[in-house]
Amino acid sequence: MTSITWKEKLADSIPQDWASQIDLFEAQMALRKQGKIDEKVFAETRLRRGTYGQRYDNGRRHDGLTTQELVYPNNPLTKGPDTLWDAPGMQRIKIPFGALNPQQMRVLADLAEEYSDGICHVTTRQDIQLHFVHIEDVPSIFRRLAAVGITTREACGNSVRNVTACPLAGVCHTEVFDVSPYAKALAFYLLGHPDTQDFGRKFKIAFSGCRDKPCALVSIHDLGGIAKTKVVDGKVVRGFELYVGGGLGAVPHQAKLFDEFVPEEELLPLARAIGRVFARLGEKKNRNKARLKFLVARLGIDEFRRIVLEERRTMPEDPSWRRFFDEIPRYHEGPGQELVQLNGQKKPQGYDRWAATNVYPQRQSGYATVTVKLPLGDISSDQMRALADITHRYCGDHARTTVEQNITLRWVHQDKLVSLYRELQQIGLAEPGAGTIADITACPGTDTCKLGIASSRGLAGELSRRLAEQFDSMPPAVKNLRIKISGCFNSCGQHHVADIGFYGNSRNVGGYTVPHFQVMLGGRWRDNGGSYALAMGSVPSKRIPQLIEVLAGRYVAERQGDESFQDWCARIGKKQLKEIVNQFTAVPPHSEDPSFYSDWGDPREFTIGDMGVGECAGEVVSLAQFGFTQAETEAFEAQLMLDAGEYQKADERAYRAMLTAARTLVQLQWLDVPDEPNVIVAEFRRRFVEPRLFWDPYHAGQFANYLFSRHESPDTRYTQDTAHKLVEEANLFIDAAHKCHARYQASLNVLKAPAPAASAGPTA
Amino acid sequence: MSSAAADMESHKLIVKLFVEDPSAIRADEFVPIFHSWIQMRLVAGHQLIDVADYKHVHDGPGTLLIAHEANFAMDRGQGRLGLMYARKQPLDGAFRQRLASVLRIAQEAAVRLEEDVRLQGRLRFRGDELLLRINDRLLAPNVPQTFAALRPDIQTVLAELYDGADVSLEHDANPEHLFGVYAKASASPSAAELLRRLGGRT
Numbered sequence: 001m002t003s004i005t006w007k008e009k010l011a012d013s014i015p016q017d018w019a020s021q022i023d024l025f026e027a028q029m030a031l032r033k034q035g036k037i038d039e040k041v042f043a044e045t046r047l048r049r050g051t052y053g054q055r056y057d058n059g060r061r062h063d064g065l066t067t068q069e070l071v072y073p074n075n076p077l078t079k080g081p082d083t084l085w086d087a088p089g090m091q092r093i094k095i096p097f098g099a100l101n102p103q104q105m106r107v108l109a110d111l112a113e114e115y116s117d118g119i120c121h122v123t124t125r126q127d128i129q130l131h132f133v134h135i136e137d138v139p140s141i142f143r144r145l146a147a148v149g150i151t152t153r154e155a156c157g158n159s160v161r162n163v164t165a166c167p168l169a170g171v172c173h174t175e176v177f178d179v180s181p182y183a184k185a186l187a188f189y190l191l192g193h194p195d196t197q198d199f200g201r202k203f204k205i206a207f208s209g210c211r212d213k214p215c216a217l218v219s220i221h222d223l224g225g226i227a228k229t230k231v232v233d234g235k236v237v238r239g240f241e242l243y244v245g246g247g248l249g250a251v252p253h254q255a256k257l258f259d260e261f262v263p264e265e266e267l268l269p270l271a272r273a274i275g276r277v278f279a280r281l282g283e284k285k286n287r288n289k290a291r292l293k294f295l296v297a298r299l300g301i302d303e304f305r306r307i308v309l310e311e312r313r314t315m316p317e318d319p320s321w322r323r324f325f326d327e328i329p330r331y332h333e334g335p336g337q338e339l340v341q342l343n344g345q346k347k348p349q350g351y352d353r354w355a356a357t358n359v360y361p362q363r364q365s366g367y368a369t370v371t372v373k374l375p376l377g378d379i380s381s382d383q384m385r386a387l388a389d390i391t392h393r394y395c396g397d398h399a400r401t402t403v404e405q406n407i408t409l410r411w412v413h414q415d416k417l418v419s420l421y422r423e424l425q426q427i428g429l430a431e432p433g434a435g436t437i438a439d440i441t442a443c444p445g446t447d448t449c450k451l452g453i454a455s456s457r458g459l460a461g462e463l464s465r466r467l468a469e470q471f472d473s474m475p476p477a478v479k480n481l482r483i484k485i486s487g488c489f490n491s492c493g494q495h496h497v498a499d500i501g502f503y504g505n506s507r508n509v510g511g512y513t514v515p516h517f518q519v520m521l522g523g524r525w526r527d528n529g530g531s532y533a534l535a536m537g538s539v540p541s542k543r544i545p546q547l548i549e550v551l552a553g554r555y556v557a558e559r560q561g562d563e564s565f566q567d568w569c570a571r572i573g574k575k576q577l578k579e580i581v582n583q584f585t586a587v588p589p590h591s592e593d594p595s596f597y598s599d600w601g602d603p604r605e606f607t608i609g610d611m612g613v614g615e616c617a618g619e620v621v622s623l624a625q626f627g628f629t630q631a632e633t634e635a636f637e638a639q640l641m642l643d644a645g646e647y648q649k650a651d652e653r654a655y656r657a658m659l660t661a662a663r664t665l666v667q668l669q670w671l672d673v674p675d676e677p678n679v680i681v682a683e684f685r686r687r688f689v690e691p692r693l694f695w696d697p698y699h700a701g702q703f704a705n706y707l708f709s710r711h712e713s714p715d716t717r718y719t720q721d722t723a724h725k726l727v728e729e730a731n732l733f734i735d736a737a738h739k740c741h742a743r744y745q746a747s748l749n750v751l752k753a754p755a756p757a758a759s760a761g762p763t764a
Numbered sequence: 765m766s767s768a769a770a771d772m773e774s775h776k777l778i779v780k781l782f783v784e785d786p787s788a789i790r791a792d793e794f795v796p797i798f799h800s801w802i803q804m805r806l807v808a809g810h811q812l813i814d815v816a817d818y819k820h821v822h823d824g825p826g827t828l829l830i831a832h833e834a835n836f837a838m839d840r841g842q843g844r845l846g847l848m849y850a851r852k853q854p855l856d857g858a859f860r861q862r863l864a865s866v867l868r869i870a871q872e873a874a875v876r877l878e879e880d881v882r883l884q885g886r887l888r889f890r891g892d893e894l895l896l897r898i899n900d901r902l903l904a905p906n907v908p909q910t911f912a913a914l915r916p917d918i919q920t921v922l923a924e925l926y927d928g929a930d931v932s933l934e935h936d937a938n939p940e941h942l943f944g945v946y947a948k949a950s951a952s953p954s955a956a957e958l959l960r961r962l963g964g965r966t
Contacts, residue, residue: 003773006902056814063803071811072832086832088813106940113942114776114899117816117835118825132816132830134852140902380824382841385940428822447816461820601817603796 006140013147021153022146025049026139033077033085043080050092050155051138053080054131054448057087064604079135088132090448091116091141092155096187097165097180097207098126098401104148105388105399111141113381120384122377124441124494125204126164126401127155131448153192158199158290160275163187165207166215167402170333171362171369171410175209176227177238179216181331182267183207185324189268190275198279200290204247205271211241217403217497217529219255220246222292223274230261238264244274244304245296248491251728252532253293256301258308264328268321273312281307288702297721335367335411336396345418353472354421354432361414368417370409371434372424375464376442376457377405379429386427394420403494404441406434437474437481437552438467441494445487445504446599451698452487454504454515454541458600460485466545478552481565482525485517489732495520497529499565500548505538505735506606508624508742509587515541515599515606518731519581521551522569531566534639535731536574536581537632542596543584550580574640624741627664628734631657635730638723647723651714654723654730658707661737665694668744681711694740703729703736772914774900775854777862778942779870781889781955786845788886791819791826794838797880798829806876809869810834834866836873847874847889850899860917863896867925868962874955892952895936897944906943911935914945922947925961 011019025045032042059070072086079085093108100108108128112120115137116130123129133141142152154160163183170178186205190196196203205223208216218224225240242262246255262270274292281299283290296304360369372387379387391399391409398410412420424430433439440463443449445456463483471479486493486503495501501520506513516538523533539547555568569577587596598606634657641650659677662684666673669687673679688694689704696703706729715722783789795817802812811832818824823843829836832853839848849870855862874889896918898904904914915933922931929951936944953961 004902009902061802061814064799065803068802068805070813070832088830088832110901114901117818117828117830118841119818119821132814132835375820378818378821378824380818380821380841382823383821464820601795603799 006143010143010147014143015146018146018151019143022139022142025142029135029139032079033074039078039080039083043083044157046079046135046138047157048154048159049138049142050094050152051133051135052090052092052156053083053450054087054089055446055450055452057084057089057450058082059084059087062604085135088134090444091130091133091138091152092123093128093130093145093150093152094155094162094187095126095128095150095401096163097169097183098167099180099184100391100399100401100407101397102388102392102399104150105384105391107144107148107150109381109384109388111144112384115141118381119378120381121444122374122379122401122405122407124403124405124443124492125162126167126403127162128401129444131444151191154196156202158201160187160190160193160196160203160205163190163205163207164216164221164403166209166213167400167408168215168360168369169207169209171360171364171367172209172213172215173363174213175363176229177209178331178333179207179209179225179227180333181328182225182240182264184331185328186268186271189321189324190271193272193275195272195279196275199275200282200284201287201292203275203278203292207240212527215403217494218243218246219527219529220248220252220494220497221255222247222278223271224255225262225267228261240264240267242270245293245301246529247291247293248494248496248532249291250288250489250491250732251725252491252496253297254532256296258301258305265325268325269318270308270312272318272321273308273315276315277304277308277311286702288699333398333410334396335413336392347418348422348425350425350430350432351418351421354430355417357432357436358434359417362411364411366414367410368412368414370412370417370420370424371402372407372409372429373431373434373439374406374429375431376440376460379407383427383429386423387429390420390423404435404439406439431468433468433471433479435482436471436479437483438464438471438479439482440464440467441482441484441498443486443492445485445493446602449487449492451490452504453506454487454517455599455602456485456487456493456502456504458602459502459517459541459544462600463545463548467548474552475556477559477565478556481552483548489518489735494529495523496532497523497525498533499523499525500551501533502544504541505738506742507538507540507587507738508745510589511745512590512597513606513742514587514597517541517544518735519547521577522566524566534574534727535635536577537585537636539581539584540587540596541599547581547584550583554580574636574643578636624664624668627660627667628738628741631661631664631734631737633657634660635727635734638727638730642720642723642727645720647720648718650723651718651726654726655707655710655714657730658710658733661734662688662707665737665740665744668741677711681707688740693744694736696736696739703733706730706733772859772898772904774898774903775862776851776899777866778848778850778895778897778899779866780839780841780846780848780895780897781870781874782844782846782893782895784888784890785886789845789883793883794827797877797882798827798836801829801876807831807836807869807873834869846895847877849873859914860921863917863921864924864962867894867921868959868964871955871959871962872964875959878955889955890952891954891958892949894947895944896947897936897942899942901942904943906936906939906941908935908937910943911945918945918947922949925958926951926953927961 031037074085077085117132121129165183169180204221206216206221207225208218209227224243228241239261242258243255244258282295358371395409396411400408440460442456442460446452447457481499484493484495484498484501486495495503502517507516518538519536520533524531638650638653663680666683798815813830816828823840826838826840834851837848855865926949929949931949934946
């Protein structure tokens with residue numbers, strides 16, 4: 001046996017510039033271990049390589065009974081603030097427009113097996129993620145990926161993230177033209193470009209081949225292009241309807257139309273100009289206001305457009321874009337070989353069900369695209385390798401990941417669908433129901449994400465199991481609904497654009513913290529994510545399956561003609577929807593049903609620290625719950641006013657909801673605080689914000705600022721956008737108030753706890 | 765000891781112990797068990813971190829107990845349920861000592877699982893069969909030469925484990941798989957007895 005490294009073995013297989021960057025990163029790792037690079041600098045360095053932190057990487061984990069310290073050999077060495085060197089992390093791998101070939105799939109399978117937990121996870125932005133990765137393995141991962149043409153550069157951090165595109169691009173019936181080569185050109189043109197290195201936040205790009213379908217979700221992106229053609233001087237020319245400033249997150253924004261038609265040759269330079277303006281004018285200090293959507297909102301789309309076009313006119317020449325643009329006409333994709341036709345194959349049991357949902361006849365006669373439905377976006381190393389073989393034999397080497405966390409196999413000869421189905425069956429990947437209610441999207445949530453509040457994957461797994469059992473008996477209208485789940489309000493599960501969406505939060509009940517999900521209804525998946533849902537109230541995690549049954553039942557029973565779920569929601573109105581949701585908000589006492597106090601798939605009690613149940617706390621909780629309920633009611637009323645076009649009233653009611661929640665907190669210390677805005681805000685600031693009781697470890701004082709900002713300098717334009725924003729902020733403020741209350745009560749219980757025996761010793 | 769085996773630098777050894785009757789076990793039974801191992805810090809020499817559950821993945825890694833030093837998994841790879849111990853961090857000694865160490869740690873876990881009252885005696889591991897792998901395609905490519913180099917040490921360790929019973933080794937020659945060897949013995953001692961022979965505590 002000889003000792004060899006991946007660096008030596010792959011020396012001739014990696015492009016020189018990529019190899020140098022990986023060498024540099026490895027050197028930075030060594031310097032960090034010697035203490036010669038600041039931990040914050042190193043954190044951003046690794047993030048820009050897709051090397052993320054993961055839950056518990058601060059070295060603390062609550063095991064359901066107590067918080068354990070995680071002791072690693074290299075403690076206290078860190079790879080970022082409060083992030084231990086040895087703690088397992090997540091590696092995100094960019095897959096531009098989701099395109100994978102079999103060689104890449106085999107390497108991904110090997111990496112998952114050797115450095116992760118044997119699972120490749122497909123994300124909602126067509127990336128692949130590996131979890132539980134040790135940072136010392138990362139350079140080898142980079143090199144093995146680079147050898148097959150994959151870079152993780154700028155997969156995370158304040159950079160241009162993975163460029164996504166419709167997974168049906170090139171084979172779709174409704175597309176204007178194939179956007180794949182444009183996505184590829186822009187992805188690699190902007191990769192590492194000097195003009196994209198000084199962003200205050202991430203920057204996401206998507207391409208769609210048509211306006212109406214949802215496959216690329218242009219509306220939720222910082223920059224989005226929809227394929228379009230135009231006749232110029234008698235010739236058909238290609239271009240894009242260009243959108244900017246979209247985004248989900250805590251405060252979602254619909255992208256604004258930048259230009260109805262950007263000629264194809266202008267796409268790359270214009271994207272560069274937008275990047276330069278974002279780098280120069282975008283927020284840098286307050287990360288919660290740093291996405292492009294805030295810059296566009298602050299300047300207004302007209303002024304933003306003017307500045308970008310001026311930038312485009314005056315920016316220094318960069319001819320390098322031409323190299324990427326010139327590749328576009330050479331892009332070709334098709335079947336690898338003409339296959340022998342095998343007619344008359346007997347269809348195995350289950351084939352028709354599968355074909356009804358998972359097979360899409362391509363624009364090209366005789367070929368189909370097959371969607372491989374991945375449960376929770378997960379595929380094992382063995383499955384990935386088998387799928388690579390299938391992709392080679394059936395699909396001309398063309399597979400793509402999707403934003404619904406599946407993999408599509410393209411260019412399957414229709415006469416081979418039966419045998420393909422049999423092969424997928426053998427590896428457990430022939431589940432029907434792709435793109436239906438049983439195909440649930442979920443972000444990692446509390447499984448691995450540091451920001452997760454509730455178990456999005458646990459809930460998705462439970463719902464998937466139940467809905468799969470009921471699937472055959474469901475009316476078609478219900479089958480076609482989409483469910484999307486995020487573990488927190490940051491929207492990685494894209495809950496805003498689902499028929500039925502959820503995001504994780506928590507509520508304090510009788511001194512215990514109970515996992516909940518905020519119910520989001522009325523989002524539009526079609527039209528590239530055409531409209532966003534609004535919050536309808538929080539429901540205990542364990543009651544969500546019942547809620548879905550009732551919602552679906554009501555929809556089917558009351559549906560008029562071909563009425564969509566969104567139209568049904570709009571017709572019956574938010575009051576009725578709220579009444580449905582309210583049926584499921586009750587939480588039984590812990591003594592009656594402790595199952596409500598742990599999350600799906602996680603038997604640990606959902607708790608914060610060593611919280612106990614005290615009588616005084618119970619009374620305080622009772623009063624506080626009353627106040628929070630009132631605040632939630634006011635926020636809901638603000639939503640109704642917003643829907644009715646009463647923007648000033650909506651603004652004022654949302655402000656009132658925040659005041660009520662703040663006053664509820666102040667009452668924990670000063671029961672008779674007068675109901676006067678100036679007093680409430682001053683006391684709330686003094687008692688809760690300045691001592692950092694109303695404080696989030698990741699969002700700092702962001703939520704308090706929503707109230708302060710509205711109180712001190714109200715936006716008196718009273719437009720739909722400003723009112724919508726304040727309603728969203730009010731809901732987030734109330735959620736933060738709930739959390740603050742839980743922490744406050746926990747601290748009281750700690751103070752009340754009997755002194756441990758050891759501390760009584762000296763006085764005995 | 766063969767010099768080639770002594771030079772085997774990879775520490776990423778894997779042992780899989782197969783379950784006698786998988787039909788007696790539900791897929792969701794191991795999540796609370798592994799969480800309780802973390803709560804009680806049951807595995808010496810391991811910083812236990814978290815539980816990852818992939819029971820929804822067909823023939824996948826099942827339920828994993830993630831530790832810094834290694835992963836424990838009730839694995840369903842290749843369609844067979846078994847306890848897999850996959851070492852991630854170095855162990856002391858030459859290949860033979862490291863192999864014996866991972867076997868001992870795996871058997872300790874097996875005994876602990878068999879004795880867990882929540883499983884009510886339904887879980888038993890086969891004493892006559894196990895799978896060895898090396899999770900390192902660079903240092904242990906799955907080629908006949910690797911098998912030839914490591915075979916003597918594997919035979920030595922397994923001869924001690926099976927206390928003179930006949931042991932046959934079969935190389936898993938699938939080039940896409942990690943280097944692997946299936947070992948089958950003519951005797952089928954209990955997990956507790958195998959652990960005792962490895963010098964572990966029962």
